Amino acid sequence: MNIGDKAPEILGKDENGKEIKLSDFKGRKLVLYFYPKDNTSGCTAEACSLRDHYNELQTAGYEVVGVSKDSAASHIKFKEKHELPFPLIADIDHSLLETMGAWGEKNMYGKKTMGTIRTTFIINEEGFIEQIFAGKQVKTKEHAKQILSVER
Numbered sequence: 001m002n003i004g005d006k007a008p009e010i011l012g013k014d015e016n017g018k019e020i021k022l023s024d025f026k027g028r029k030l031v032l033y034f035y036p037k038d039n040t041s042g043c044t045a046e047a048c049s050l051r052d053h054y055n056e057l058q059t060a061g062y063e064v065v066g067v068s069k070d071s072a073a074s075h076i077k078f079k080e081k082h083e084l085p086f087p088l089i090a091d092i093d094h095s096l097l098e099t100m101g102a103w104g105e106k107n108m109y110g111k112k113t114m115g116t117i118r119t120t121f122i123i124n125e126e127g128f129i130e131q132i133f134a135g136k137q138v139k140t141k142e143h144a145k146q147i148l149s150v151e152r
Helices: 041-052 052-057 072-082 097-099 140-148
Strands: 011-012 019-021 029-034 062-066 088-090 101-106 111-116 119-123 131-132
Touching: 011 062, 011 088, 011 097, 029 041, 029 088, 029 097, 041 052, 041 062, 041 072, 052 062, 052 140, 072 088, 119 140, 131 140
Parallel strands: 029 062, 062 088
Antiparallel strands: 011 019, 029 119, 101 111, 119 131
């Protein structure tokens, strides 16, 4: 997916099995962020940045949804442990990850594997992608501030 593309309507099911749709956020901006794994250092830092600035994000008109290939059970533990106030989609078959272009070849310690590429899509009130942060562009500890500083 690229800037200007319409995001898909069906995003997936959250940690409680509730279907999350793009239309659930009509009239609000959506921070749809993809991360590799629950309870790892970078992913926890990113989630906690979004948690710590959640009120500021909401005041600025944003909703937040996280996505990883972890199970719903893993997401429940991750949310409880870190008191995350936003839903986490369990994209076990990585269909949304692939659709959005957040699944691909990674090089870890010289070994090539397929996996989640840390990516955040800022989706506008009409459902179109207006900003993308990908890979090293995502500053996990400061991610909420990155989003809040996006030029409008």
